[in-house]
Amino acid sequence: MPQSKQDKNIERSWPKEGVIRVPAWIYSDPDIYARELETFHYGDTWxxxxxxxxxxxxxxxxxxxxxxxxxxxxxxxxxxxxxxxxxxxxxxxxxxxxxxxxxxxxxxxxxxxxxxxxxxxxxxxxxxxxxxxxxxxxxxxxxxxxxxxxxxxRGGSIWATYSDDVPPLDDYLGPEILERLDRLVSRRPLRLVGYSRQIVDSNWKLYWENSRDPYHATLMHPFLSTFGILRTDGDYDSVPLQEGRHEYTFSRYNPELRNSTSEASRQIKSIRSDLEMRDKEVVNSVVDEFQDGMMGAFQVFPTILVQQYFNCLVIRHIILKGPGKHELTWTYFGYADDDEQVRELRLKQSNLVGPAGFVSLEDSEMLALMQPVVESRPDAEQVIEMGGHGTEAQSTMMTENLIRAFYDFYRREMGL
Ligand code: FES
Ligand SMILES: [Fe+2]
Structure with a gap:
């Protein structure tokens, strides 16, 4: 087994293979972390x-x-x-x-x-x-x-910047994000449903990757696969935007597929026959409020992931707390004119996400377990080859294209 090099001896250059490899030192190096804050959060971003x-x-x-x-x-x-x-x-x-x-x-x-x-x-x-x-x-x-x-x-959302040079917010977000953001926050006055907050003991980029990683979703989250919320054989798009800065994913929930087996579902060990859902309202939109059958998420660099599961609308805000730690604040929202039935439903479906959420419980746990490992081998490299080597949009969950696209953007901005 190769000896791990001393941290100080590690060459701080990106692996020659490009974005199909990510060097592990970027998850713990304090200089990199300080540069990220200056370049991104305090730099030309909203x-x-x-x-x-x-x-x-x-x-x-x-x-x-x-x-x-x-x-x-x-x-x-x-x-x-x-x-x-x-x-x-x-x-x-x-x-x-x-x-x-x-x-x-x-x-x-x-x-x-x-x-x-x-x-x-x-x-x-x-x-x-x-x-x-x-x-x-x-x-x-x-x-x-x-x-x-x-x-x-923009609509009910509020953004801030230290920069005098960043483009206007609408240009920064771009048409694809604007369309998705407006769909959720600009059509009706908003109403706050509530919050969850959690500290995650990992570098923020591990979370950023995680929420760009459809590959893990049906494998690591038994709830998603067992109840067919996300199907590897359903419609899915993974679309990088602005050369990797932002992204969106798109899926369509198909209740017909929920109990069917396929070649793809046979590969998923997390499908659990011993799990049963007693309250089906958790995964049904009683109200099809957007009338487009769409579920999905989008990331706006460098702070949020916005997500809709049925009638649960939530913004995950990633707050940096040092190289090995971040806070996640989950803000659940609905609309001022929601009736009693929809209010109840949003509250019930908020159980899907958050620190103990049915579909997100495993993420922060996995990342907290990962952090000491990446810190112990800063000279190691992550392999990002699922779905090939490219950074273009793909119509599958079995891809890491969004992670490659992110690091393509990241390297350019950081000069790495
Ligand atoms: S009044 Fe605020 S630090 Fe003195
Ligand atoms: Fe996840």
Missing amino acids: NYVGLDCEIEPGGYKRSWVGERPVLVTRTEDGEIHVMENRCAHRGAMLCWKNSGKAKDITCPYHHWAYNLGGDLMGLPFLRGAGGKGGMPRDFDKSKHGLTKLRVAR
């Missing part, structure tokens, strides 16, 4: 930060851009602002409640107070006490507001 239905007028929610905590606020007249959740005085975190109402934002440390637009309104003892101390006469409050990010909205 980062998802939330939905408008999460914030009342005169309210706020916490979110993150890269590792940085931010506040998303909505003034009484409806304007949305995004600013760092970091006091302009000496860097205290201003707010650690997830959401709420506020007239202003007052720092808990020395009580500097900001309005919901992030401007510094006042600070205690500006002129000192008893004629002593205080801020210099030329201290200019207008120069000490919170760090503000550029904001863009």
